[in-house]
Amino acid sequence: MSYYIGTMGWSYDFWRSHLYPKDASSDEYLEYYSKIFNSVEVNNTFYRMPRVQVLEGWSEKTPKNFKFAVKAPRKITHSPSLVYDVGYLEEFLRRIRGLEEKLGPILFQLPPRLKSDKLEAVKSLLAALPTDLLYVMEFRNNSWFSNPTYRLLEKYNVSLVQTGEKSEQVVSAGHLYFRWEGDRRKVDGNLGKVEVDRYETTRMWAEKLNGYLRQGMEIFGYFSKFYSGYPPEDAAQMLNLLRKN
Template sequence: MKLRAGTSGFSYSEWRGAFYPEGMPADAMLGYYSSRLGSVEVNNTFYRMPSPAVLAGWAGATPPEFRFAVKASRRITHLSKLRNVADPVTFLAKTLSGLGAKLGVVLYQLPPVLRRDDALLRDFLALLPSEQRAALEVRHASWLDDAVYSLLRDKNVALVAGDPEEGGPVVPLEPTADFGYLRLRAEDYSDADLGAWHARLAAQPWHEVFAFFKHETKGPEFALRLSALAEGRARPGVAKPKASPARGSGRKRTA
């Protein structure tokens, strides 16, 4: 299994001194990031698509084996809620083709208010280009059903799993594609926590897994430690039980 661990985003000034060297200019961050981690999840595309020149710059700044996971436009998922989106899906696919082989996955993140609709999902999946891999993040528990998994499996679309944001559903590791996609949103991970995730991933039939930690200062460290486990360079710890958070506690949900 090939693990591509990384973080949600890479250009954060507060990472200087923790992950990036002190004084590193912003335009050097992606090159440094990609020398240490194998993938990054780009979230600002949710609001605005980058120009072809920016995409070419990203591709040129990273090594051949590096991969980008790119969040789809909110016009598709949040404003239109998957309805009548043939044109924006086509535009997205054409734009992201500028990344070439470095485009790993397109992430479609559904809004929490969007409930299960099998016909809607089936029509949407039919629009997705077969040459670009896709992952679907559902954020309403009604989607967690075998019939939904079957629809995703028919199109080789990954169901996003992981540690959810506050209030989000706990999505099972359900293999609906030949690759996996995790979003690990907790704010701290012990060696035991990472070891447990590595063991769960190793038990899946996937040949490749994308795993992204939250854009906190420790995010790159967690990604490096999980990568070390996958490569046999570290030994997992023993997980300790965690107390369940009180209802309503925790930070506000973000991307």
């Protein structure tokens, strides 16, 4: 029974004086972060190929049990009709393997424009992935939420990302992945403080997660800055709630 809880990203200057010391440099953020949380979702890999030296630095700054959930490049997930550069994907996977035991799930976040008529393209992508890594997939078009999609994910042991929408009750793999986004219209997210009290919502989610943990599931969950405005508080609340059970 294991769970990894954290935030979407860690390099935020407006978390200084709260999560980080006031005089901390950005190079020190991850080390401070990893003393409190055991995982983080990496977003910058979505925009560019990660450099080997950067990955090595992340690994050196974090404890042995820390996990990096890594977002797959948009060059793969957002390619027209999911026709992607195979060599680019292979190089991406080769590099992030450098994280070794600290590599958590790889997140494939598909664009809203991609509809379920591209099921075969998704199947081809999943079939091409090495089977020794963990994968999760987030669909942002409602046409995907149906049995053919769920069966495909189950076949390849890929977790359907749960966001609190229609997908929340669907289990397609032994590892589960949660992304708590919040409402960008109501939360600024750049103030470095809680803007909306979400404790009761977090508590309800913790009850669901504990149910999954009792079934032997492995949990990964990450809070956005738009959830309450201050994701370190949300992640800390979730960890405290899970530890009580």
